[in-house]
Amino acid sequence: MSTASSLMEVFSDETVGGGVAFKNKTLKKAIINQLDRFGDQTIADLSKELSISTPKITSLVNELIQDGLLQDLGKIDSTGGRRASIYGLGSDACFFIGVDVKRYYVNIGLLDFKKHLVTVKEKVPYPLENTQQSLSALIKSIKKFISESKVPKEKILAIGINLSGRVNNITGYSYSYFHFQEEPLASIIQNELGIRTFLENDSNAMAYGEFHHGAVTTEKNVLFINLDYGTGCGIILNNELYYGKSGFSGEFGHIPFYNNDIICGCGKKGCLETEVSGQALIRLVKEQLAKGSSSILSKKIKKPDELKLEDIIEAARQEDVLAIELLAEMGEQLGKGLAVLINLFNPELVILGGTLAETGDFLRLPARSALNKYSLSLVNSDTQVKLSKLGEKAGVMGGCLIARSKVLSL
Ligand SMILES: [Zn+2]
Numbered sequence: 001m002s003t004a005s006s007l008m009e010v011f012s013d014e015t016v017g018g019g020v021a022f023k024n025k026t027l028k029k030a031i032i033n034q035l036d037r038f039g040d041q042t043i044a045d046l047s048k049e050l051s052i053s054t055p056k057i058t059s060l061v062n063e064l065i066q067d068g069l070l071q072d073l074g075k076i077d078s079t080g081g082r083r084a085s086i087y088g089l090g091s092d093a094c095f096f097i098g099v100d101v102k103r104y105y106v107n108i109g110l111l112d113f114k115k116h117l118v119t120v121k122e123k124v125p126y127p128l129e130n131t132q133q134s135l136s137a138l139i140k141s142i143k144k145f146i147s148e149s150k151v152p153k154e155k156i157l158a159i160g161i162n163l164s165g166r167v168n169n170i171t172g173y174s175y176s177y178f179h180f181q182e183e184p185l186a187s188i189i190q191n192e193l194g195i196r197t198f199l200e201n202d203s204n205a206m207a208y209g210e211f212h213h214g215a216v217t218t219e220k221n222v223l224f225i226n227l228d229y230g231t232g233c234g235i236i237l238n239n240e241l242y243y244g245k246s247g248f249s250g251e252f253g254h255i256p257f258y259n260n261d262i263i264c265g266c267g268k269k270g271c272l273e274t275e276v277s278g279q280a281l282i283r284l285v286k287e288q289l290a291k292g293s294s295s296i297l298s299k300k301i302k303k304p305d306e307l308k309l310e311d312i313i314e315a316a317r318q319e320d321v322l323a324i325e326l327l328a329e330m331g332e333q334l335g336k337g338l339a340v341l342i343n344l345f346n347p348e349l350v351i352l353g354g355t356l357a358e359t360g361d362f363l364r365l366p367a368r369s370a371l372n373k374y375s376l377s378l379v380n381s382d383t384q385v386k387l388s389k390l391g392e393k394a395g396v397m398g399g400c401l402i403a404r405s406k407v408l409s410l
Helices: 004-011 019-038 043-050 054-066 132-149 185-193 202-213 278-290 296-300 309-317 321-345 355-359 361-374 391-408
Strands: 070-077 083-089 095-101 105-112 117-125 156-163 197-201 222-227 231-237 349-353 384-387
Touching: 004 019, 019 043, 019 054, 019 070, 019 083, 019 391, 043 054, 043 083, 054 070, 095 132, 095 202, 095 391, 105 132, 105 391, 117 132, 117 391, 132 185, 156 185, 156 202, 156 391, 185 197, 197 202, 197 391, 202 222, 202 231, 202 349, 202 391, 222 321, 222 355, 231 321, 278 296, 278 309, 278 321, 278 355, 296 309, 309 321, 309 355, 321 349, 321 361, 349 361, 355 361, 361 384
Parallel strands: 095 156, 156 197, 222 349, 349 384
Antiparallel strands: 070 083, 095 105, 105 117, 222 231
């Protein structure tokens, strides 16, 4: 039987109780990490790989089984013809939650110990505003998800929350949203929920999810472009997220790209995001509709202020000429921006993700064509451009996996 106290003991970040207790805790974590990285193993495998004596491993594995963290998966034929028991992580030993905060909704998911997404609630309505009220509403929707999940709260070891803008994933500060108090936002939410909480930039979390469970197979150097209302980028170099000094790397949307007079959300003028993003697309559609362009959107949208990104994506799917033409122009601009990144990073793979990427090849093909036109040909011939495989789930998957990996490495 799994008990809350034994789970918390193994995964606590406190170093209380020195000596043997602390050493056993460290060894238990080593066993869990070994099984996590290399899959199910026998006592003999674990003993050899971790250089711990067989009696010691046997005793620790038994304790971990009692804690509910490991499972005895039955006997297999080992090399000497003797049958040995094989052990693996217990899938329902503990769980992790990922919360992907978008402009108008949140996606929330529950991941089990063996990295399966057990439940995902997509597009739970939630208006993101930089107010205390909006923060309280976010916490409330997470609490609701936890109570509806039917998983005992003590089995949920950590929560990963993705927010757009400047987020320091180490200190837990968010600077673009909910920076109202001296205390880091991660601690404020953690105190409210009673579950260890980590914050992550949304594009980084999506890149992480896609890298481990999405469109990436063997590639080590990958750029994930998050095309939503804003435009961000998660950078993976040599299999690791690249954060920069404070976690602020990958602000692709805010590179100075135009001599326009459009004020960006960051307060500056001429950012790439002012012409290449979901909010730019909405502005361009409204401008064209105001000029009298014909589109199925003009009939559908009586109030232009209510025009959502999803409406334009749907219009493109229905082969609306205005939507398709604007996406083609935006794709060309995106490709020009990507040419900069490709010349800098020489990546093997660029993944187009986020809500706007749901327009598929309407955006991807002109982007690919412009990328070839504007970047060095030897460099761009190394690079594939693919659409996100996880789609809406990329952020939830990343949020869960980052929280899980942080707990396992404590
Ligand atoms: Zn900007």
